[in-house]
Amino acid sequence: MLTQGVVAELRRALDPADVLLDRADLISYSIDGTWLEGRPDCVVMPRSAEQVAAVLRIANRERIPIVPRGGSTNLSGGTIPLGGGIVLNLAQLNRILEIDTGNLLAVVEPGVLTHDLDRAVRKHNLYYPPDPSSLKQSTIGGNVAENAGGLRCLKYGVTSKYVLGLQYVTATGQIGRAGGRVIKNVTGYQLDQLLVGSEGTLAVITEITLRLIPRPRHKRTATAIFPTLEGASGSVAEITREGIIPSALELMDQSSIRIVENVVRLGLPTDAEAILLVEVDGNHEGAMEDEMDRVAAILERNGASVQRAHDEAEGERLWAARRAVSPATARLKPNKLGEDVSVPRSAVPAMIRRCREIAAKYDLLMPVWGHAGDGNVHPNLLFDRRNPEEVERVQFAAAEIFEAAVSLGGTLSGEHGIGVLKREFLGLAVDPTTVGVMKTLKRALDPNNILNPGKIFPEGGDGNRRVPVHLALTGPGSGETVNTTSAPIR
Numbered sequence: 428m429l430t431q432g433v434v435a436e437l438r439r440a441l442d443p444a445d446v447l448l449d450r451a452d453l454i455s456y457s458i459d460g461t462w463l464e465g466r467p468d469c470v471v472m473p474r475s476a477e478q479v480a481a482v483l484r485i486a487n488r489e490r491i492p493i494v495p496r497g498g499s500t501n502l503s504g505g506t507i508p509l510g511g512g513i514v515l516n517l518a519q520l521n522r523i524l525e526i527d528t529g530n531l532l533a534v535v536e537p538g539v540l541t542h543d544l545d546r547a548v549r550k551h552n553l554y555y556p557p558d559p560s561s562l563k564q565s566t567i568g569g570n571v572a573e574n575a576g577g578l579r580c581l582k583y584g585v586t587s588k589y590v591l592g593l594q595y596v597t598a599t600g601q602i603g604r605a606g607g608r609v610i611k612n613v614t615g616y617q618l619d620q621l622l623v624g625s626e627g628t629l630a631v632i633t634e635i636t637l638r639l640i641p642r643p644r645h646k647r648t649a650t651a652i653f654p655t656l657e658g659a660s661g662s663v664a665e666i667t668r669e670g671i672i673p674s675a676l677e678l679m680d681q682s683s684i685r686i687v688e689n690v691v692r693l694g695l696p697t698d699a700e701a702i703l704l705v706e707v708d709g710n711h712e713g714a715m716e717d718e719m720d721r722v723a724a725i726l727e728r729n730g731a732s733v734q735r736a737h738d739e740a741e742g743e744r745l746w747a748a749r750r751a752v753s754p755a756t757a758r759l760k761p762n763k764l765g766e767d768v769s770v771p772r773s774a775v776p777a778m779i780r781r782c783r784e785i786a787a788k789y790d791l792l793m794p795v796w797g798h799a800g801d802g803n804v805h806p807n808l809l810f811d812r813r814n815p816e817e818v819e820r821v822q823f824a825a826a827e828i829f830e831a832a833v834s835l836g837g838t839l840s841g842e843h844g845i846g847v848l849k850r851e852f853l854g855l856a857v858d859p860t861t862v863g864v865m866k867t868l869k870r871a872l873d874p875n876n877i878l879n880p881g882k883i884f885p886e887g888g889d890g891n892r893r894v895p896v897h898l899a900l901t902g903p904g905s906g907e908t909v910n911t912t913s914a915p916i917r
């Protein structure tokens with residue numbers, strides 16, 4: 428419990444100014460990238476791993492929930508303090524400690540912004556590829572804890588591929604190191620990879636050693652407008668069969684095209700069923716040109732009208748439609764449930780068709796865009812939280828989207844994580860034995876369940892929900908409260 432004595436202890440362990448209790452501060456730490464809210468009892472802003480360890484020792488003794496927080500841009504309710512407790516804001520641990528150009532690696536603190544790291548390594552002609560669209564606000568610590576992806580991950584892989592080693596602090600306040608600075612490492616369990624994607628539930632990450640790669644010197648961009656969705660998906664399959672791995676292969680469905688055109692008027696054809704945006708990159712300009720020739724031929728064979736960029740500025744213009752789609756949705760409805768189901772690449776058209784049926788069934792605006800090349804599809808359910816009847820339709824629709832993804836051989840989340848929003852569905856995608864193993868790990872590493880309690884694991888049943896989850900849409904104005912405890916996980 429957060430007594431005055433505990434607050435005094437926290438103030439002694441940290442700089443007293445780094446312990447926040449003002450109502451205004453607590454309100455600002457109540458939110459994340461969703462619309463959920465939960466007020467913490469206190470916010471602490473440590474400046475070293477030792478300070479993080481001291482906070483965790485106190486919290487573990489007092490059974491106070493700890494919510495690690497980076498940029499708080501997550502889309503799963505991951506940094507919402509469901510049952511109060513302490514928000515551990517890691518933003519002050521924001522130094523790039525080392526860029527080792529000989530060994531192609533960087534060592535960073537968790538609060539470094541993703542964009543700042545890529546900007547720093549660019550000066551050495553190096554590249555840190557994972558690029559969530561939130562990269563100017565998200566932190567490397569948050570990217571690791573969510574195993575973030577992005578546009579370039581089709582070719583270059585998601586965050587986990589770049590994690591070589593981590594310093595971490597356990598729930599009981601001990602500091603450890605997992606992995607290291609080497610490419611090959613099979614010395615014991617790969618604990619560093621276990622912590623990747625653990626959503627702040629297993630340990631707090633206080634330092635990260637990341638692999639870097641040489642920066643590709645050239646890129647070529649094209650957009651392809653398709654009269655049919657099948658043409659777009661046929662192209663994706665054919666590009667893959669040709670042995671070409673684009674650095675980006677993004678898809679927008681008809682509903683997304685219409686929304687962008689209504690709001691920003693880029694001259695997009697609103698009768699087109701899909702737009703594909705393709706980018707290839709590499710070091711040899713001639714090879715890039717040749718690769719894009721082959722891609723363009725495939726796109727045209729599948730019925731597309733293709734526009735190719737002749738320089739970088741033109742390439743940026745071609746990206747405008749894709750970049751406009753998310754902000755454009757905000758002009759239509761105040762709230763958005765941005766799902767990120769992941770299906771085998773060949774199932775993308777079936778998934779999009781299913782989304783279209785679900786949108787019609789529940790009479791919802793649901794533009795779908797996403798990373799067609801890696802099967803990560805973003806159905807975006809637009810709604811107004813003040814309309815309970817619409818909220819209910821969104822909940823039913825989300826449940827059907829998850830079921831569709833799993834029945835197509837896919838899963839609930841490709842990059843946003845489970846957090847609170849998808850926790851009641853975990854059992855749809857993960858078998859009971861595996862959920863049991865995950866819970867055993869959680870109990871072993873966090874016996875008092877203080878680390879981000881209420882996230883990932885279902886609270887209300889067996890995680891096999893086939894009915895709407897009202898909890899998923901709680902927040903101010905909904906008349907409901909989010910509830911969880913830090914009781915040990917069963």
Ligand SMILES: Cc1cc2nc3c(=O)[nH]c(=O)nc-3n(C[C@H](O)[C@H](O)[C@H](O)COP(=O)(O)OP(=O)(O)OC[C@H]3O[C@@H](n4cnc5c(N)ncnc54)[C@H](O)[C@@H]3O)c2cc1C
Pocket residue numbers: 459460494495496497498499500501502505506517537558559560561564565566567568569570571572573574575576577578626627628630631632633842843879
């Ligand atoms: C506009 C927008 C676009 C987005 N686009 C993408 C995208 O393209 N791809 C993608 O993958 N995601 C995307 N996201 C989601 C989000 O940006 C990512 O999940 C990102 O990795 C979160 O980073 P963060 O620093 O904001 O973490 P936070 O939101 O602060 O935290 C995320 C989770 O990590 C935990 N955590 C944070 N830091 C630590 C730490 N040091 N140790 C242990 N646990 C920690 C938190 O407890 C929480 O569970 C987008 C979000 C927005 C708002």
